[in-house]
Amino acid sequence: MRLVLYGESGAAYWLCADLTCAKPRKDSSAVLEDDAPGKASCSYLLRQFPGLAQPVHCLSTRKTRGGGSFWKTHFTSYAYPPNSFWHIGSGLYVPSPELCFVQACTTTTDHRALKIGAALCGTFSVRPQSPTGLARREPLTTPGRIQKYIDRASCLHGTKKAARLARHIPQNAASPPEAFLCLVLALPGRWGGYHLPPPLMNKRLKSGRKSRAITQRKSLVPDLYWPQAKVALEFDSDAIHLSSAQATRDSTKRLALENSGHRTVTVTTNQLASRDRMSHIAQRIGQELGHISRNRSRDFSCQQNALFAEGWSLNWLFDPTWLANESAHEQRA
Structure with missing residues (x-):
């Protein structure tokens, strides 16, 4: 059987x-x-x-x-x-x-x-x-x-x-929070997302001279990345990044990204859990991308409530x- x-x-x-x-x-x-x-x-x-x-x-x-x-x-x-x-x-x-x-x-x-x-x-x-x-x-x-x-x-x-x-x-x-962050930002409005252009996730970028001097690494890996606008988003979570050494590496990576000409946005766990805070972050990223918000579906608010109620847990x-x-x-x- x-x-x-x-x-x-x-x-x-x-x-x-x-x-x-x-x-x-x-x-x-x-x-x-x-x-x-x-x-x-x-x-x-x-x-x-x-x-x-x-x-x-x-x-x-x-x-x-x-x-x-x-x-x-x-x-x-x-x-x-x-x-x-x-x-x-x-x-x-x-x-x-x-x-x-x-x-x-x-x-x-x-x-x-x-x-x-x-x-x-x-x-x-x-x-x-x-x-x-x-x-x-x-x-x-x-x-x-x-x-x-x-x-x-x-x-x-x-x-x-x-x-x-x-x-x-x-x-x-x-991580599950990274996946949820991408869904919130990139899903169309009929699923409760902000319909930003979909980012690349954990894309390895070649380090420039300045960033190599900061990180001592040949490459940088932003959590979310929009290459056309050189916008990087970093997720900063106590649940994922536990050690002070990891926190230092993350801070160094953000500094290196900025010195490489990337505009960097950081999202914390508390921000990711808040519909209001994520609305401000999505608006900021949209401005950085030159993205014009489309008309949202009639059930956008209901779907977004459901999306945030679902959260990132598996x-x-x-x-x-x-x-x-x-x-x-x-x-x-």
């Missing part, structure tokens, strides 16, 4: 699990043969991957009843493209990152789907036992690869919504007890 994860549960796996054993399967139809989500298979899954939130979302070709708060079944009769599923353990499979995003678009809000997309396209994984709660890794996918998958699976439920959202997924975010994807225990283990260490 097999258990195949779905959507949000699949995304949680990709963000918190050790991926060394994950292998793609070319024959997607074979993966769904003899699939049987149930109490025994879900219990086994959670012993292997205790970080997944419940109910566990599972894909099945059988119209079976769900398991209440333990698991939820999503029926499919679709023939999936090759490499849509990855083998992650004995009888356990997860959708590819691209398919995870499409599936998430069928079960959650636009804002949460975009956050999942940004996490899958970001350079971080979730590690509650680390000081920052994160670890660095290469992106699992890109918005371009997601769009290519959508084109290959255009008849699949969720692809129309996924196609609308995929073009707005932040790429290369180094905790809903994970088991709260696991998050607390892993974090406590780090503190004891």
Whole structure:
């Protein structure tokens, strides 16, 4: 018997699990043969991957009843493209990152789907036992690869919504707050954003002579960057930048960016959490970019309230007890 994860549960796996054993399967139809989500298979899954939130979302070709708060079944009769599923353990499979995003678009809000997309396209994984709660890794996918998958699976439920959202997924975010910051600034008004031109995230820039003298580095990496106007935005978060050494490096980087002719804006955690403060920051960046605000949609205010209420946390994807225990283990260490 097999258990195949779905959507949000699949995304949680990709963000918190050790991926060394994950292998793609070319024959997607074979993966769904003899699939049987149930109490025994879900219990086994959670012993292997205790970080997944419940109910566990599972894909099945059988119209079976769900398991209440333990698991939820999503029926499919679709023939999936090759490499849509990855083998992650004995009888356990997860959708590819691209398919995870499409599936998430069928079960959650636009804002949460975009956050999942940004996490899958970001350079971080979730590690509650680390000081920052994160670890660095290469992106699992890109918005371009997601769009290519959508084109290959255009008849699949969720692809129309996924196609609308995929073009707005932040790429290369180094943390959930960075991804949220990009969404707030660049999303169109119908999703509650300020519709600024999308920035490059964590783009490596060659250092000039002056900046090399300041940082002793050959390159600079601003958090968000608009190259046409040479505008850089730096996110300053106590939750991410814990040490005084890191704070010094960040201050030095901002000074080096300014000495290289870049106009630099800094956003703090408190500012990012405030709709009013972010409105002023978006206006300032828009002026720096020479960007004229477009007419906003009628539901802009409602959508922006929802966007800020959602915030940047990804905790809903994970088991709260696991998050607390892993974090406590780090503190004891």
